[in-house]
Amino acid sequence: MENIGLSEIILAIVTIDGTQPASGVPVFYAKDEEEREKIALNLARILSGMVHDLENGTYVIVRH
Amino acid sequence: MGGYVAVIITGLAIGTIGRLYLLRVDYRQYPSYPQGYMVHLALGFIAAFLGSVAIPAILAKEYTAVTFLALAAQQFREIRDMERESLRNIEVTELVPRGAAYIEDIAKAFESRNYLAMLTSLITSAVVEFFKKPLWGIFAGLAVIFILSFFTKRKRLGDIAVVRPAEIFFDGSILCIENIQFMNVGHPDSRRIFLEQGLGVIIEPKDDNARASLFNIGQRQAIAHDVAALLGVKRDVN
Numbered sequence: 001m002e003n004i005g006l007s008e009i010i011l012a013i014v015t016i017d018g019t020q021p022a023s024g025v026p027v028f029y030a031k032d033e034e035e036r037e038k039i040a041l042n043l044a045r046i047l048s049g050m051v052h053d054l055e056n057g058t059y060v061i062v063r064h
Numbered sequence: 065m066g067g068y069v070a071v072i073i074t075g076l077a078i079g080t081i082g083r084l085y086l087l088r089v090d091y092r093q094y095p096s097y098p099q100g101y102m103v104h105l106a107l108g109f110i111a112a113f114l115g116s117v118a119i120p121a122i123l124a125k126e127y128t129a130v131t132f133l134a135l136a137a138q139q140f141r142e143i144r145d146m147e148r149e150s151l152r153n154i155e156v157t158e159l160v161p162r163g164a165a166y167i168e169d170i171a172k173a174f175e176s177r178n179y180l181a182m183l184t185s186l187i188t189s190a191v192v193e194f195f196k197k198p199l200w201g202i203f204a205g206l207a208v209i210f211i212l213s214f215f216t217k218r219k220r221l222g223d224i225a226v227v228r229p230a231e232i233f234f235d236g237s238i239l240c241i242e243n244i245q246f247m248n249v250g251h252p253d254s255r256r257i258f259l260e261q262g263l264g265v266i267i268e269p270k271d272d273n274a275r276a277s278l279f280n281i282g283q284r285q286a287i288a289h290d291v292a293a294l295l296g297v298k299r300d301v302n
Contacts, residue, residue, distance in 0.1 A: 041251055048300070051250035053237030059250050 007063050011047045014040045015058040068120035071189045072113075074198050078205030079112025079185025080105070085209060086177045104174065107143060110136075111178040115185030119193050140178045147171035159299060160292035165282020176216065184208045221267065221287065224274035230264040242266060261298070 013020065013027045016036050020027055028043070030036035040051045040059045049061040087104055114136050121129035148171040155161050162170075184205050192201035221227060230242040234255055239246040241264040249255050267287075269275040277283055 037251060037253075041253070044251070051254065052248040053250035055236050 005063070010060050010062055011049050012043050012061040013058060014043065014061070017057040020058060068124075068193075070198055071120055071192045071201075072116045074192045074201045075116025075119075075185035075189030075205070076109070076112050078188040078202060078209075079115055079181040080109050082184040082205070082209040083108025083112065083177060083181040086180065086213060104177075107140070107178055108181045111140065111181040112185040115182035116189040118186055119189045123193070137179070137182070140175060140182075143178060144171045144175040147174045158289070159297050160289045161285065162289045163282050163285030165280065166286035166289060169286075173216075180209070180212050180216075183212070224277060225270055226268045228266055228268070230266040232259060232262045232264040234259070257298075263295070 010025050013025055014030060014036050015027060016030050016033060018029060020029070028039050030039055036057075036059060040061065043049070043061045044051045047061055047063065049063040052060050052062055054060060084105065087101060087108070114133055118130060118133050121127075121133075148167055151162065151167040151170060155167070187208050188201045188205035191204040192198050195201070233240055234249070235245065237248050237250055237255075239249050239255075239258060244266075249258060267278065269278050
């Protein structure tokens with residue numbers, strides 16, 4: 001419960017947009033939407049974060 | 065002193081019954097455990113005892129005893145601290161926290177109930193002493209319990225506001241409840257869970273007083289806690 005860690009921060013980016021630049025935050029490039037969702041779900045579970053959709057083909061994993 | 069036994073015992077009994085009457089376990093699930101029950105019953109008993117000896121002490125011209133009553137009443141303020149402390153300690157383990165405002169309110173209620181026990185036994189013992197009829201005292205005590213519990217009763221949310229179900233839908237990835245944009249939910253599976261199992265509710269205050277009450281974040285947190293306690297809650301715990 002009383003985790004010590006970062007919150008309100010983007011932990012990772014999952015995208016099907018190949019032009020999305022990697023800059024500071026880990027970026028995972030997915031082949032298609034299905035793979036993007038799978039990666040996003042796995043990352044969210046691994047990092048205790050939540051998946052948010054930027055609606056431009058990119059998901060961000062944020063810990064609240 | 066022998067003549068006061070009936071006075072003290074009647075006052076003590078009615079005061080303790082008053083405390084017991086207000087010690088109910090309900091959806092707030094507090095105090096649900098037998099230990100918590102015991103603590104409050106014991107303190108209620110002591111409060112009732114203090115209330116019931118006050119009149120005999122005055123009549124016996126034991127004025128020091130009466131000043132002790134005031135001193136003891138101060139001690140009951142400790143109850144508020146005790147409750148606040150214990151609720152605050154379990155706060156971190158709540159899936160939906162009660163919030164500081166709700167804890168304060170619960171602590172205050174527990175303190176005031178001891179004063180109620182004290183007042184009830186005081187009035188009961190006074191009636192028994194002056195009218196020499198224990199039965200009258202019992203009725204007076206029960207009346208005090210009912211009147212005070214009626215006046216300390218708080219309003220329900222439904223009294224000050226209209227609570228109505230509202231539609232949940234997604235505008236793109238934004239979760240909306242009627243016209244309120246709520247949060248961004250990315251994963252399609254998560255969205256499906258919201259749509260299938262979510263219950264949207266809109267609370268509309270009836271007047272300006274209600275608006276001011278509901279404006280308070282503590283009130284909202286308390287509502288969230290009680291709703292979660294009643295309906296259950298689904299969230300990630302890590």
